[in-house]
Amino acid sequence: MSDLPSFADRHDFENASRGFVAALTPGIVTAADGRVVWDSDAYGFLDGDRPDTVNPSLWRQGQLCRKQGLFEVTDGIYQVRGLDLSNISFIEGDTGVIVIDPLISVECAAAALKLYREHRGDRPVMAVIYTHSHVDHFGGVRGVLPDGADVPVIAPAGFLKSAVSENVYAGAAMSRRGVYQYGAELPKNPDGQVGCGLGLGVSTGTVSLVPPTLDITHTNQAETVDGVRIIFQLTPGTEAPAEMNFYFPDRRALCMAENATHNLHNLLTLRGAVVRNPHTWARYLTEATELFADKSDVVFASHHWPTWGRQELTTFLTQQRDLYAYLHDQTLRLLNQGYTGTEIAELIELPPALEHAWHARGYYGSVSHDVKAIYQHYMGWFDGNPAHLWELPPEPSAAKHVEYMGGAQAVIERVRASDEDPRWTAQALNYVVFADPGNKEARELLASTYDRLARGAENATWRNFYLQGADELRGRRATTPVDTASPEVAAALTVEQLFDSIAIRVNGPKAWDKAVTIAWDFTDLKEEMRLHLSNGVLIQTHSANGAPADLTVTLTKPQLLRLLATGSLDGIETTGNRGALRTLLGVLDTANDQFAMVTP
Numbered sequence: 001m002s003d004l005p006s007f008a009d010r011h012d013f014e015n016a017s018r019g020f021v022a023a024l025t026p027g028i029v030t031a032a033d034g035r036v037v038w039d040s041d042a043y044g045f046l047d048g049d050r051p052d053t054v055n056p057s058l059w060r061q062g063q064l065c066r067k068q069g070l071f072e073v074t075d076g077i078y079q080v081r082g083l084d085l086s087n088i089s090f091i092e093g094d095t096g097v098i099v100i101d102p103l104i105s106v107e108c109a110a111a112a113l114k115l116y117r118e119h120r121g122d123r124p125v126m127a128v129i130y131t132h133s134h135v136d137h138f139g140g141v142r143g144v145l146p147d148g149a150d151v152p153v154i155a156p157a158g159f160l161k162s163a164v165s166e167n168v169y170a171g172a173a174m175s176r177r178g179v180y181q182y183g184a185e186l187p188k189n190p191d192g193q194v195g196c197g198l199g200l201g202v203s204t205g206t207v208s209l210v211p212p213t214l215d216i217t218h219t220n221q222a223e224t225v226d227g228v229r230i231i232f233q234l235t236p237g238t239e240a241p242a243e244m245n246f247y248f249p250d251r252r253a254l255c256m257a258e259n260a261t262h263n264l265h266n267l268l269t270l271r272g273a274v275v276r277n278p279h280t281w282a283r284y285l286t287e288a289t290e291l292f293a294d295k296s297d298v299v300f301a302s303h304h305w306p307t308w309g310r311q312e313l314t315t316f317l318t319q320q321r322d323l324y325a326y327l328h329d330q331t332l333r334l335l336n337q338g339y340t341g342t343e344i345a346e347l348i349e350l351p352p353a354l355e356h357a358w359h360a361r362g363y364y365g366s367v368s369h370d371v372k373a374i375y376q377h378y379m380g381w382f383d384g385n386p387a388h389l390w391e392l393p394p395e396p397s398a399a400k401h402v403e404y405m406g407g408a409q410a411v412i413e414r415v416r417a418s419d420e421d422p423r424w425t426a427q428a429l430n431y432v433v434f435a436d437p438g439n440k441e442a443r444e445l446l447a448s449t450y451d452r453l454a455r456g457a458e459n460a461t462w463r464n465f466y467l468q469g470a471d472e473l474r475g476r477r478a479t480t481p482v483d484t485a486s487p488e489v490a491a492a493l494t495v496e497q498l499f500d501s502i503a504i505r506v507n508g509p510k511a512w513d514k515a516v517t518i519a520w521d522f523t524d525l526k527e528e529m530r531l532h533l534s535n536g537v538l539i540q541t542h543s544a545n546g547a548p549a550d551l552t553v554t555l556t557k558p559q560l561l562r563l564l565a566t567g568s569l570d571g572i573e574t575t576g577n578r579g580a581l582r583t584l585l586g587v588l589d590t591a592n593d594q595f596a597m598v599t600p
C-alpha cells in the first residue's frame with residue numbers, strides 16, 4: 001500500500017461535523033408502501049473500532065461519510081448530508097429556499113426537505129438547481145417540487161440530453177455492473193459493504209425528473225433567484241457531460257458540484273461509462289480557482305463535507321486540479337515511451353503533497369483504474385502487441401490455460417500450497433472457474449481470494465466488486481436495485497433517442513432478411529419520422545423520400561412510449577399494413593440485466 005496521510009490529522013472530522021444542526025432519527029427513509037429505501041442506521045458499526053476486514057483508510061472515509069443530518073455551511077446555506085449517496089443543499093432567499101441537487105429518490109429528498117424545514121421554518125421552494133446530469137443530482141426532484149409548481153429549474157446546457165441518454169444505450173449493462181460498484185445488495189457490516197467512497201450507498205426509492213426551465217449557457221452568466229445572486233461557471237466534459245460550478249457573492253460561498261470532492265474521482269466508473277477527460281477537468285478547476293477562490297470563505301459540493309477558509313479551500317482546489325492534471329500528463333508521458341495502460345497503472349506514483357492529502361485518496365476513482373482510463377481515451381483497447389490483437393475469448397482461453405497448467409486440480413493445489421499475491425491467485429483461479437463453472441472448490445477458493453483483495457482495498461468500489469463477485473461465486477446472485485429508466489426519465493427522451501433505443505435492440509441475424517418502412521406522424525410534436533429496417537439495421541430519417549411506407553402510424557409521443565412499453569396500438573391511428581410493425585417488434589431483443597460476471 002502506498003504512503004498514507006496522518007490518521008492523527010482529524011481536520012476532516014471537524015469539518016464533517018461543523019455546523020451540525022440535527023440528524024434524521026431514526027436515519028431511515030421509507031416509501032409509501034413501507035419499503036425501506038434508505039437506512040443510514042445500518043452503518044452504525046462504522047462508529048466503532050476498525051476490524052481487520054476493512055482497509056484503515058477506507059474505514060476512515062466510511063466514518064466521515066456516515067455523519068448524517070442537517071448542517072449549516074454558512075449564513076443562509078444549509079446541507080443535508082448522509083441521506084443518500086449525494087448531498088442536497090438549501091440556499092435561503094428573500095422569501096423561500098433554493099434547492100440544489102435533490103438526491104436520487106423522491107422519498108429521500110422529501111425527508112431531507114422536511115428535516116430542513118423543521119429547523120429553518122416552512123420556507124417554500126423557490127427554485128431548483130441541478131449541478132449536473134447524473135441521477136443522484138436530480139432523481140428526487142418530485143420530493144421537493146409539488147405537482148404543478150411553477151418555479152425555475154436551473155441546469156447546465158445539455159443537461160436533459162445527457163441525463164437521459166445514459167439510460168438509452170448501455171443502461172442494462174451499466175445497472176448490472178452498478179450492483180457490483182455500489183455493493184447495494186451486500187450486507188452492511190465489517191465483512192460487507194462499508195460505503196462507496198463518494199457516500200455510503202445509493203437509495204432505492206422513486207426516481208423522477210422535472211426538465212429544466214432555465215439553461216446556463218456560458219461562464220459568468222449571472223442570475224438572481226429569490227434575491228440570491230448566483231454567478232455560474234459552465235464546466236462541460238468534466239465529471240459529467242453537462243455540469244457547472246457556481247458562486248454566491250453575497251455569501252462568499254462556492255459550490256463545486258462534483259468537480260472537487262474529498263476523493264480522487266472516477267475518470268471511468270467501474271460500472272462502465274464514456275471516459276472523462278482529466279485535461280478538461282483540470283482546466284476548469286484552474287478557471288474556478290481563478291474566478292472564485294479569492295472571494296470565497298467556503299467551498300461546498302454535492303458529495304462530502306465543505307472546506308472553510310480561503311487558504312485552505314485554495315489549497316484544496318489546486319490540489320484537486322493537480323491530481324487530474326498529473327495523472328493525465330504522466331500517463332501521456334509514459335505511453336509515449338511505449339508503456340501500456342496496465343504498466344503505467346503500476347508505475348505512476350503521486351507527488352508527496354497529493355499522496356498525503358486525504359481528499360486526493362482513491363476511494364471512488366483510483367490511480368490504477370484512472371490511468372487505464374486515460375490510456376483507453378487516447379489509445380483504445382489495443383496495446384499494440386499482436387498477441388493481444390485476436391485473443392481467444394474468456395471461456396476457450398480459460399480452458400486452454402487450465403490444460404496447459406496441468407489441469408484444474410493442479411492449479412488448486414498450487415494455490416493452496418503457496419502464499420502467492422492474491423492478484424495472481426485471482427487470475428489463475430478465474431481460469432479454472434471459467435473452464436468449469438461447476439468446480440465448487442475453485443469457486444470457493446476464488447471467492448476467498450476476492451475476500452482477501454476486498455479487505456486490502458482502499459477503494460470502496462473495488463471492495464464492492466470483490467465482495468459482490470465472491471457472493472455470486474457462492475451462489476447468491478444480486479438483483480438490480482435502482483431503475484434509473486423510470487417513466488419520467490423515459491418520457492424525457494426525444495423521439496430520436498427512443499428510436500435509437502429500438503435500433504440497439506434489433507437482433508441483427510434475425511432481421512437480415514426483413515425489410516420494412518414505417519412512417520411515424522407525431523401530431524403533438526408536428527414531426528414526421530421514418531424507420532427503415534433492412535440488412536439487420538434500423539435507420540431513422542426525417543425525410544419522406546425513398547420507398548413508400550408499408551405502414552403510417554399517426555400518434556403522440558406518450559402513445560409511442562406506451563406502444564414501446566406494452567406493444568399496444570390502442571387509440572393509435574394506422575394506415576397500411578400493420579404486419580410491418582409486427583415484423584419490427586418481432587426482431588427486438590430484450591436486454592438482460594442479470595448476466596453473469598464472475599462465471600461464464
Ligand SMILES: [Zn+2]
Pocket residue numbers: 086134136137258302303
Ligand atoms: Zn454524484
